[in-house]
């Protein structure tokens with residue numbers, strides 16, 4: 259008798275059954291083996307993703323943040339025009355001809371490691387129109403006025419102007435962004451970017467409040483990628499007595515922090531790389547803080563899973579992350595994300611792989627956290643807040659005790675499905691990257 263393989267409808271039934279189980283967010287169902295031995299198997303992501311994480315407060319800033327959307331739009335426009343100017347200076351686009359990104363990268367003399375940035379620039383329709391010299395000059399002046407309104411120090415204005423005027427040299431690797439960011443060897447510009455401006459002030463304050471709340475009863479804090487200590491400053495102002503492990507991948511920042519926080523009791527320092535085994539010889543932490551660093555993780559889900567293991571049950575994770583790739587970022591900070599040597603892409607192995615992007619979206623972070631069993635996931639600013647225009651968010655989440663476990667899912671599936679459709683194997687994963695068009 260010919261063997262009946264499970265049909266597409268059968269597999270759809272299995273998927274729906276699994277997705278209806280508590281603790282399952284999404285399921286992918288497929289057949290393993292063929293012929294008489296064929297049976298369904300499934301990958302499931304755990305936890306019910308929250309479509310909308312609640313903010314902790316309705317508005318992060320006061321009335322002063324009302325200027326944020328307009329000022330950022332002005333700064334972003336200057337970056338967009340500078341990118342367009344750089345692309346059009348190749349002479350390739352005269353007469354409206356269309357060129358492939360390889361040709362443009364070649365004409366720019368782009369270093370292989372920065373070619374992904376050229377692709378990003380070309381992906382935007384806005385960069386296709388060449389700006390006039392006057393338009394560009396006006397936009398650069400407007401950028402500096404907007405920068406001032408947002409409270410960025412003058413050094414930050416010089417940094418943005420230098421980066422935007424040097425895009426061709428940056429992309430050719432004739433100069434590095436680090437040399438502009440740390441020009442003169444000081445940290446003023448970097449602190450301007452991560453601390454001394456209206457946006458960072460409110461985000462760092464929100465993160466610090468969340469750390470202080472979680473550390474009130476529990477006092478062990480781990481900061482990852484603490485760098486110039488911009489968020490650290492806000493946290494230390496908000497907490498009294500904590501044991502604070504300040505970590506970074508670079509000794510340069512640890513040495514500077516040792517000096518900067520030398521009068522503060524309770525500070526300790528260590529190297530920690532989010533892409534290596536994160537097993538400091540330490541008891542679990544009550545709070546883990548990671549500000550503007552986790553986009554450096556090769557696989558955000560795996561790094562979050564490792565961070566979860568560093569937290570005590572009930573401990574709080576506080577993240578600050580950029581979630582929108584503005585032109586201003588593509589014309590500046592993205593150069594820090596290019597791979598070393600002659601690799602072609604930042605080495606992401608997660609949902610960003612092959613996509614010429616660095617940041618996860620707000621929804622992607624929320625889903626990652628929920629899929630890993632974090633609870634009480636919150637994200638600020640709220641969508642209607644003027645600060646949301648910055649595209650940066652503070653996420654907080656509490657480590658639950660629960661880990662997705664496939665064994666109970668199998669027995670629940672067996673109760674709900676006919677025997678020949680019960681998956682032979684169920685594997686839980688952090689999150690599924692689903693092309694819904696091919697789903698059964």
Ligand SMILES: C[S@@+](CC[C@H](N)C(=O)[O-])C[C@H]1O[C@@H](n2cnc3c(N)ncnc32)[C@H](O)[C@@H]1O
Pocket residue numbers: 452482483484485486487488489506507508511530531532533548549550551554555
């Ligand atoms: C954008 S800075 C943010 C600095 C700081 N958190 C702040 O907001 O002021 C990113 C920091 O992450 C660190 N970093 C980069 N890759 C890292 C990695 N793989 N593991 C840990 N830290 C990393 C950098 O050295 C740098 O200090």
